[in-house]
Amino acid sequence: MTTTDTTTALPSSTGRQEEDAEYLFGDTGNEVGRLQRQHKWLVATLGGKVFFAPVDTDREGMKVLDMACADGTLLREMATRLPPSTTFVGVDLMESFLPKAAETPSNFLYLAQDVLTPLPADLQGAFDLANVRLMFAGVVGREDRAVQNLVDGLAPGGWLQVTEMLVMAPAAKDEPEGVRDFKVLLQTMLRGIGVAEGFPLGLEDTMTEAGLEDVRVEIVDAPIGRSVGGDRAAQMLSVGHFKLTVQALVAGCEKIGVKLPASVTDNLEERFARDALEHGGKFQMVVLTGRKPL
Template sequence: MADSYSLPRHAAESARLNDQHHVLKTISGFPGLLHPCILASLQTARIADMGTGTGAWLLELSSQRTQDSYTGLDISAAQFPSEPPSNITFDVWNVLDPAPPQYQGCFKVVHVRLVGLALVGEQFSVAARNLMTMTKSGGWIQWGEADAGDITHRGLVSQALKALYSRGLKVLHTQGRMLDEPRRLKEVLEQVGFEEIEEKVVSVDEVEAVRQGFNKMFVGAFSGILSEAGTEGEDGDLVGDAEKAVLQGSWSNCKFHVVVGQKA
């Protein structure tokens, strides 16, 4: 199946993804990068990261838990690190395809974050079923998504920031993306059979320390979305004006959903 990701994969986007990792780590509030109920169950484990991109999440976790082995998976190898640590391997896999035999039933933890720009509608359920086949009995999934379909504007409200998000969401909605998937994520995992499900929903406004960083990250993402769609120049310097607005104290708020579940 073709790569349907909505963002570019150049060096600037890789840098944005690395910054995004640190922002989302703070927003989720998990000091060990994993939900406490998952960490409490871990000894030595095999851990997968789906939609790994630059591998930022894996690289940090592997520096904390050197006893574990890690596999980063993505539909493209374009942003994989060139010299990963010896306990991390990277591989190309489309989550909409059945899991390769070597990955079936072998991971204690499967981590997923922000794959909403690569999936449409019922593809979330397809992905969840495939990820479940990778998870060993008693293992866990942790899946996080930002609800970009429910953005509110705060602070020194900027028309440029609102216009950028409106333009980007129009592109995403035309593609069938970013509708109510983050709000349905718990239901999706329940339907495919995960148990002991917990959901944490955090408003970006609750984490003032990363509010500006989150909005800079979001502006960068929406800039990439417009660039990939070929519509970046339709509203003048909309991205530049939105970037200035964020630096001047304007921000937009959305909710970040993290859902964890266990395989029986």
């Protein structure tokens, strides 16, 4: 993040919930740290890109929304690539994840609310880019409502950018056991909350139905461990956050009453890291973009 003395006019919205809304994972104690490490891997695996929508990164005075922003890590990354006159708004249902006001630059605003709640009136039709990353599994069955709220926040000509993992695909035959068991854990939890096979494919139809144009879908391979290549630091980066993700997923399964055999979960953090580093593996990311008509 780069801070600046530039003063940007911000919306007046300041409302926050008194308590955290319910979060999908059980224990949130390590969640912000996990998401920070996950962010580093995602940026690396996506070739350093954070903008897939064709926004003009030299344009002054843009307004950018990150829905499900956690502690604002992605917004701070974006701030290093956009002019200081850009306004950044981060929204998350977990107030405890959000930065404190004293730590927030003058051109940043953070709000605690759910994507299923319409944005405040002074944020309607305001944004040149609305970003969502790894969130839509949490609104299964209500994707249309979430997308519509995001579209309503866009200015004419503004872009919606969605990044999700293609998690429900069948495992590859040569996938190492630790990587395969991680995917079994992840898929089991998502099926437990009603996520359909093929997710997130189909969101492009929801985006079109919400009125977006030029809707595009891009599938990007996300290698892990040995499959990343010869750089050991990059290999370690690709597996490190997954160890924390295992803990979060196990807690989430317990929370929703889904049970898995011990053969899947026992020592999974260590088995995943070992097998990925020795043999490799990959996930796939789906990036969807669409533009609000002028």
